[in-house]
Amino acid sequence: xxxxxxxxxxxxxxxxxxxxxxxxxxxxxxxxxxxTTLGDIADRAGSARxxxxxxxxxxxxxxxxxxxxxxxxxxxxxLEREPRTEDGRERMARAIDAILGLARDRTVLMRQxxxxxxxxxxxxxxxxxQRLAELLRDTVARHGSRNAEADYxxxxxxxxxxxxxxxxxxxxxxxxxxxxxxxxxYRLDWELGCPPDAETPGGTRDGDLSRFFATDPADTPTxxxxxxxxxx
Numbered sequence: 001x002x003x004x005x006x007x008x009x010x011x012x013x014x015x016x017x018x019x020x021x022x023x024x025x026x027x028x029x030x031x032x033x034x035x036t037t038l039g040d041i042a043d044r045a046g047s048a049r050x051x052x053x054x055x056x057x058x059x060x061x062x063x064x065x066x067x068x069x070x071x072x073x074x075x076x077x078x079l080e081r082e083p084r085t086e087d088g089r090e091r092m093a094r095a096i097d098a099i100l101g102l103a104r105d106r107t108v109l110m111r112q113x114x115x116x117x118x119x120x121x122x123x124x125x126x127x128x129x130q131r132l133a134e135l136l137r138d139t140v141a142r143h144g145s146r147n148a149e150a151d152y153x154x155x156x157x158x159x160x161x162x163x164x165x166x167x168x169x170x171x172x173x174x175x176x177x178x179x180x181x182x183x184x185x186y187r188l189d190w191e192l193g194c195p196p197d198a199e200t201p202g203g204t205r206d207g208d209l210s211r212f213f214a215t216d217p218a219d220t221p222t223x224x225x226x227x228x229x230x231x232x
Contacts, residue, residue, distance in 0.1 A: 024066035068128035093193030
């Protein structure tokens with residue numbers, strides 16, 4: 001195989017993986033986790049069913065990777081939107097609003113994600129989750145943290161708790177009091193970020209998710225290796 005052919009094949013595999021991630025998010029949002037099968041995801045993605053197990057050990061791992069992709073791309077878009085800023089307080093506000101916005105706008109998907117984290121298989125380490133963690137660590141560092149690792153863990157816990165509170169069936173909390181509490185903790189002015197009554201730039205309510213699943217080699221460093229080998 002020539003270098004050019006290898007490059008083309010790698011790009012095709014990468015695109016196939018991206019389509020599976022996008023299909024997983026769409027179908028779980030529409031039907032819920034239990035009603036979505038790996039076959040459904042493969043069919044929506046236009047991929048051979050055998051490719052699913054090549055990239056992912058199972059449905060739980062695929063869905064968690066897909067949601068982490070949506071989360072990190074949503075966060076990345078919020079942090080880098082115009083007007084660009086290096087101000088740590090504004091970036092912290094944007095990060096909080098991005099994650100709470102997903103819980104508000106994609107409640108079914110985020111509810112299924114939170115339930116998956118409590119499953120016996122637990123938390124799935126994947127390139128998408130690692131990128132999300134990098135963005136949140138950078139956010140707390142720019143906000144002025146003297147211990148980014150510890151403060152990242154606290155921010156992650158607070159955001160997970162807020163998302164969980166929002167997506168609980170029948171008793172979910174509205175976004176405003178949770179945002180108020182998080183902004184109070186991080187000493188952020190209400191006008192920073194994207195307040196709940198403002199239109200979200202880019203819009204997490206946008207039904208077209210394709211921009212979050214565009215091919216990006218940096219997001220798939222272990223692509224091309226079977227799922228069983230990716231923990232090595």
